[in-house]
Amino acid sequence: MSADLHHLAAAYALDALDDIERQEFEHHYPSCDICSTEVAEFRAVANALATSVATEPPAGLKLSVMSEISQTRQQSPLATSSTAAKPSLGFSRRILLAAAAALVLLGGVIVATLPGSNSDPTTEIVDSLDAVVTRLDPLTGLDGDLQITWSDERDLVLVIGSRLDDPGVDKAYALWFLGDDGVAPAGLFRPEDGSVSEVLDIDDIDTNGWGITIEPAEGSAQPTTEVIYAGTI
Amino acid sequence: MSEMKLRLLRSVSVDSPPDLDALMHQVGKGDEASFGLLYDHLSSMVYGVALRVVRNPAIAEEVAQEAFVEMWRVATRFDGTKGSVHGWASTIAHRKAVDRVRSEQARSNREDRDHMQDHQASIDIVAETIERAENRSEVLIALETLTEAQREAVTLAYFGGNTYREVAALLDTPEGTVKTRFETV
Numbered sequence: 001m002s003a004d005l006h007h008l009a010a011a012y013a014l015d016a017l018d019d020i021e022r023q024e025f026e027h028h029y030p031s032c033d034i035c036s037t038e039v040a041e042f043r044a045v046a047n048a049l050a051t052s053v054a055t056e057p058p059a060g061l062k063l064s065v066m067s068e069i070s071q072t073r074q075q076s077p078l079a080t081s082s083t084a085a086k087p088s089l090g091f092s093r094r095i096l097l098a099a100a101a102a103l104v105l106l107g108g109v110i111v112a113t114l115p116g117s118n119s120d121p122t123t124e125i126v127d128s129l130d131a132v133v134t135r136l137d138p139l140t141g142l143d144g145d146l147q148i149t150w151s152d153e154r155d156l157v158l159v160i161g162s163r164l165d166d167p168g169v170d171k172a173y174a175l176w177f178l179g180d181d182g183v184a185p186a187g188l189f190r191p192e193d194g195s196v197s198e199v200l201d202i203d204d205i206d207t208n209g210w211g212i213t214i215e216p217a218e219g220s221a222q223p224t225t226e227v228i229y230a231g232t233i
Numbered sequence: 234m235s236e237m238k239l240r241l242l243r244s245v246s247v248d249s250p251p252d253l254d255a256l257m258h259q260v261g262k263g264d265e266a267s268f269g270l271l272y273d274h275l276s277s278m279v280y281g282v283a284l285r286v287v288r289n290p291a292i293a294e295e296v297a298q299e300a301f302v303e304m305w306r307v308a309t310r311f312d313g314t315k316g317s318v319h320g321w322a323s324t325i326a327h328r329k330a331v332d333r334v335r336s337e338q339a340r341s342n343r344e345d346r347d348h349m350q351d352h353q354a355s356i357d358i359v360a361e362t363i364e365r366a367e368n369r370s371e372v373l374i375a376l377e378t379l380t381e382a383q384r385e386a387v388t389l390a391y392f393g394g395n396t397y398r399e400v401a402a403l404l405d406t407p408e409g410t411v412k413t414r415f416e417t418v
Contacts, residue, residue, distance in 0.1 A: 007409075007412050008412070010412065010415030011390070011396075011397040011412060011415055014387065014390045014391045014415060015327055015328055015331045015390075015391070015394070016390035016391075016395060016396050016397045016400065016415070017396060017397070018396050018398070021396075040315075040316065042415070043316065043320055043324060044320065045387075046320075046323060046324070046327065046391060047317075047319060047320040047323045047324075049387070049388075049391050049392070050278050050281070050282045050323035050326065050327060051278055051319075051323070053281040053282060053284075053285045053392070054277035054278045054280075054281040055277060055280055055281035055284055055285075056276075056277055056280070057276050057277065057279075057280035057294065057297060058290075058294060061276065061280065061294055061297060061298065062269070062272055062273075062276065064298055065272060065297075065298050065301040065302065066265065066268070066269060066272070068298065068302050069265065069268060069301070069302055069305040070265060072302055072305055072306060073306075074261075074263060074305065074306055074307075074308065074309050075306050075307050075309050075310060076309065077261070077309040077310055
């Protein structure tokens, strides 16, 4: 898992990841020195490719664009989730990174976390050796994607999803453990614009799989609606 | 970092004159006239990317418009320390084009053979551009240094709007190999 994530910088910059991987990587790379450097570099390559195919657009396009923006509200300048500015890398650290990158290129060796690298819960999960990734299947003809990454050792799960239906007012998606002894609540989340990328603290529990239902926003002790997504580990 | 990437980085930073940053600052404050000037600087690149990825001129125009409206919307959060205006705009334009291709693919999966022909055309695009270019910028020279296999993988992804898994399937190559070909660019 961790090796995979560190390998995705180029594919990310070329927009060659599927929705789930894209979100997973977007969650990961701002806190990973190697990946943010790589993304910046590959974006430059992508920009060069874009420049190489420049084509004069139809004359009417500018008018349509200007007319639409005059009726479009700009986003608030304040980001909802702040990504703190990253300190620039020191020289010796650059050398270390270069060496690590060279190792990857030579043999596909897993890059160990370098001392001093930042850690957030997402990176903690995807970098943990026991991370188990489960893609959930929709059971009722829905077409959203949901993926659960579980670290038993750290008692955390990372929920990533896209194209999810709005759960409705005062409702939330509920994640359930599917264990030998039945079902237990694992946490709640609400997608924004159909997407979710959230870390949930969970109980130390053995589970064989995951299920999703829609529940009241405050949660339920047991599922009260039909399971709409499920996956076994 | 490979020699090629170093050269690309240098040449790309030359491509972004400082006045684009100043324009963005004005655009971030809602200045439509500045956005018009920004449009003039970026429209060939944005439309070109859209056209190359989606192929259909009418759809490319829609995608280019979506990209510009998105730029207008998020200009308030543009951070010049994280990259050039040009790079930022190409990222938005390409993402919009790829999203369009993927949502259409999800609706109707095209025949594999048509697929392959499309891709063959996009593989050749960089080579053609390099040959046509009158003014051989450092970027083009750098692209020329790609091996055939690298160029194929990168163009199938970037211009074909494919995920690396799809590229691997098209090339009948393991996924790991495709990722490595991207990385050694």
